Amino acid sequence: xxxxxxxxxxxxxxxxxxxxxxxxxxxxxxxxxxxxxxxxxxxxxxxxxxxxxxxxxxxxxxxxxxxxxxxxxxxxxxxxxxxxxxxxxxxxxxxxxxxxxxxxxxxxxxxxxxxxxxxxxxxxxxxxxxxxxxxxxxxxxxxxxxxxxxxxxxxxxxxxxxxxxxxxxxxxxxxxxxxxxxxxxxxxxxxxxxxxxxxxxxxxxxxxxxxxxxxx
Amino acid sequence: xxxxxxxxxxxxxxxxxxxxxxxxxxxxxxxxxxxxxxxxxxxxxxxxxxxxxxxxxxxxxxxxxxxxxxxxxxxxxxxxxxxxxxxxxxxxxxxxxxxxxxxxxxxxxxxxxxxxxxxxxxxxxxxxxxxxxxxxxxxxxxxxxxxxxxxxxxxxxxxxxxxxxxxxxxxxxxxxxxxxxxxxxxxxxxxxxxxxxxxxxxxxxxxxxxxxxxxx
Numbered sequence: 001x002x003x004x005x006x007x008x009x010x011x012x013x014x015x016x017x018x019x020x021x022x023x024x025x026x027x028x029x030x031x032x033x034x035x036x037x038x039x040x041x042x043x044x045x046x047x048x049x050x051x052x053x054x055x056x057x058x059x060x061x062x063x064x065x066x067x068x069x070x071x072x073x074x075x076x077x078x079x080x081x082x083x084x085x086x087x088x089x090x091x092x093x094x095x096x097x098x099x100x101x102x103x104x105x106x107x108x109x110x111x112x113x114x115x116x117x118x119x120x121x122x123x124x125x126x127x128x129x130x131x132x133x134x135x136x137x138x139x140x141x142x143x144x145x146x147x148x149x150x151x152x153x154x155x156x157x158x159x160x161x162x163x164x165x166x167x168x169x170x171x172x173x174x175x176x177x178x179x180x181x182x183x184x185x186x187x188x189x190x191x192x193x194x195x196x197x198x199x200x201x202x203x204x205x206x207x208x209x210x211x212x213x214x215x216x
Numbered sequence: 217x218x219x220x221x222x223x224x225x226x227x228x229x230x231x232x233x234x235x236x237x238x239x240x241x242x243x244x245x246x247x248x249x250x251x252x253x254x255x256x257x258x259x260x261x262x263x264x265x266x267x268x269x270x271x272x273x274x275x276x277x278x279x280x281x282x283x284x285x286x287x288x289x290x291x292x293x294x295x296x297x298x299x300x301x302x303x304x305x306x307x308x309x310x311x312x313x314x315x316x317x318x319x320x321x322x323x324x325x326x327x328x329x330x331x332x333x334x335x336x337x338x339x340x341x342x343x344x345x346x347x348x349x350x351x352x353x354x355x356x357x358x359x360x361x362x363x364x365x366x367x368x369x370x371x372x373x374x375x376x377x378x379x380x381x382x383x384x385x386x387x388x389x390x391x392x393x394x395x396x397x398x399x400x401x402x403x404x405x406x407x408x409x410x411x412x413x414x415x416x417x418x419x420x421x422x423x424x425x426x427x428x429x430x431x432x
Contacts, residue, residue, distance in 0.1 A: 083393075086406060109329050112356045114377035114405050114425040116325075116332060121401035140328045161330035177299075185337035189330050190302060209330040 003144050003208070005153035006137065013037065013100035016091045018119065019044040019064060021110030022051065025139040027212065028106050035104060039095055041087035044107055045069060059094045060087035088119055089126075096130050105136040124165045124205055141211040149201040154193030157214035162188035166204035174198025219360055219424070221369035222353065229253065229316035232307045234335065235260040235280060237326030238267065241355040241428065244322050251320060255311055257303035260323055261285060275310045276303035304335055308342050321352040340381045340421055357427040365417040370409030373430035378404035382420035390414030 004010075008030040014037040022044075023029060032038070032053055040048050042060025046069060049055070059078045062070065070077060080090040088108060095103060103126070108119040119136070120143060126132035127145035136143040141159070144152075154160065160175060164182040172179040175191045175198050182188030188206075192215065200208065224246040230253040238260075239245060248254070248269055256264050258276030262285060265271070275294045278286065286293060296306040304324060311319060319342070324335040335352070336359060342348035343361035352359040357375070360368075370376065376391060380398040388395040391407045391414050398404030408431065416424065 083406075086402070109332075110326075112375070112427065113325050113332065113336065113354050113359075114357065114375075114379075116329065117336065117379065118377070118402035118405040120329065120333065125400065125402065138329050141330065143329075159328070159330075161334070163330075163333065184341065186302070186334035186341065189334040190299075211328065 002150040003146065003152040005155070005210075006135065006142055009034075010104075011102070012104040012135070013102045014039055014095045014098075015104045015106055016088065016095060016108075017041065017044045017048055017053075017055070017106050018088055018108030019111075020107050020115065020119075021139070022047045023106045023137070023139060025137075025212065028137050028139070031104055031137070032106060037095070037098075037100065039091050041091050045073065047107075057091075057094060059091040061090075086115075086118065086122075088122060092122075092126050092130065092132060096132060101131060102133045103135070105134060108136060109138050120207070121165075123207065128205060139212075141209050143207050143209050145205065145207050146200065147202070147205050149199070151197050151199050152208060152210065154196060154198050154210065155214060156193065156195060158193040159211040159215055160191045160193055160198065161209040162191065162200065163207040163209070164188060164202070164204075165206055167202035167206055168204065170200065170202040170206065172198060172200040218366040219362065219368040221371070221426075222351065222358055225250075226320075226351075227318070228320040228351070229318045230255055230311045231320045231322055232304065232311060232324075233257065233260045233264055233269075233271070233322050234304055234324030235327075236323050236331065236335075237355070238263045239322050239353070239355060241353075243428065244353050244355070247320055247353070248322060253311070253314075253316065255307045257307050261289065263323075273307075273310060275307040277306075302331075302334065302338075304338060305341075308338075308346065308348060312346050312348065317347060318349045319351070321350060324352060325354050336423070337381075339423065344421060355428075357425050359423050359425050361421065361423050362416065363418070363421050365415070367413050367415050368424060368426065370412060370414050370426065371430060372409065372411060374409040375427040375431055376407045376409055376414065377425040378407065378416065379423040379425070380404060380418070380420075381422055383418035383422055384420065386416065386418040386422065388414060388416040
C-alpha cells in the first residue's frame with residue numbers, strides 16, 4: 001500500500017500549521033499532539049499556543065503575529081520578508097532545510113478561498129520541486145500528491161476526488177466510476193471507493209482527496 | 217468598468233445556492249434578499265427555508281433533501297438523477313434553460329475542500345461552454361471569470377488573486393506587483409490593488425478573486 005489510510009499513529013517529520021481554520025477533527029488534533037516538530041506560519045502560532053500546542057518554529061513575514069508574541073518567542077521566530085512566496089512556502093523551506101520530508105499540513109484551508117486554492121496546489125510544487133512528501137489534512141478529508149501507479153487505502157463509500165496536474169493519461173480500478181483523465185479540476189471529483197483499496201495509474205502528477213467519513 | 221466592485225444593489229438574474237457554508241456576510245444576504253429568483257442545490261433548500269429565503273426551484277439528485285421537504289416542495293422540485301454532473305451544474309442548466317445568464321453563486325464553498333475546488337473551477341466551464349456570466353461570492357471575497365482585456369473595480373489594499381485557465385500571456389496594471397502569466401494556481405495569488413481600478417490583459421480565460429475587505 002503506497003498511500004495507506006491516515007490513522008492517528010501515522011508518522012510525520014513535522015506539522016506545518018497554517019493560518020486558516022484551526023483543525024477541530026480528533027484525527028488532526030491527535031497527529032498534532034504526537035508529531036515531534038510543529039512549525040507555525042506566522043499568526044497561526046497565536047492559535048496553536050492558545051490551544052496548548054507549543055511551536056518549535058514560527059516562520060513567516062511577521063505581518064500577522066502580535067508584537068508581544070514576537071518578543072516572547074524571538075528564539076524560535078524566523079522572519080523571512082521576501083514577498084514572492086507565501087508563509088506556507090517559507091515554513092516548508094525552513095523544515096526542508098532541517099532535513100524534514102514527510103510533512104503534515106494542517107490549518108491551510110478555510111477563510112480566504114484564494115488562499116485555499118493556492119495552498120492546495122502548492123503541495124504539487126513541494127512534491128515536484130522540493131522532494132517533500134506532503135499530506136494536507138482538513139476536517140473533511142486529506143490530499144496527497146502522487147505520480148505514476150499507486151495503491152490507495154480506502155473504505156467502502158469513502159468519497160474520492162482526483163485532481164490532475166499534468167497527466168495526459170490516467171486510469172485505475174477500485175472506484176465506483178472508472179477514472180478517466182480529468183481535463184479540468186471538476187472532472188475527477190465525486191468518485192467513491194468500493195472496498196479497502198483502489199489503484200490509480202497516471203503518467204504525471206496528480207492529487208488524491210479522500211474523505212474522513214463515508215458518504216451517508 | 218467591465219467588472220465593477222460588487223455592491224448590494226448589483227443585479228443578477230438568479231441566485232444559485234449551493235450546499236456549502238450558508239452565507240453570513242451582509243452583502244451576500246442583501247443580494248439573496250433582492251435577487252428575483254433563488255435556485256437551491258438539493259439540500260441547500262433546507263438552510264435557505266430555515267433562514268427565511270423561499271426558493272423558486274430546488275434542483276439536484278435529491279440525495280441530500282429530507283423526504284418531508286421533497287413532498288412539501290414537489291411543485292418546485294426538479295430531480296435530475298444523472299451522475300456525471302454535480303448539483304451545481306444541474307442547477308446552472310436549469311437556470312440557463314430559463315434564459316438566465318447573470319448568475320450569483322452563494323454557498324458553494326466551505327465543507328469538503330474537493331467540492332470547493334471543483335465548484336470554483338466549474339465557473340470557467342459555465343462561462344466558456346454555457347455563456348453564463350458567473351459571480352461566485354463567499355464571506356471573504358468573490359470570483360469572476362474573464363477573457364481578454366478588462367478593467368476591474370477595486371479599492372486601496374484590496375487583496376487580489378488571479379487564476380489562469382489557459383492564458384499563455386498575461387499582463388496588467390494597477391496592482392502592487394505587475395501581473396505575470398501564472399503557470400500554477402499559486403503564482404497569481406497575493407496581489408493587491410493600489411487604487412480604484414486595475415486592468416488585466418490575458419489571451420485566454422482567467423478568474424479574478426477580490427476580497428471584500430482591505431488588508432489590515
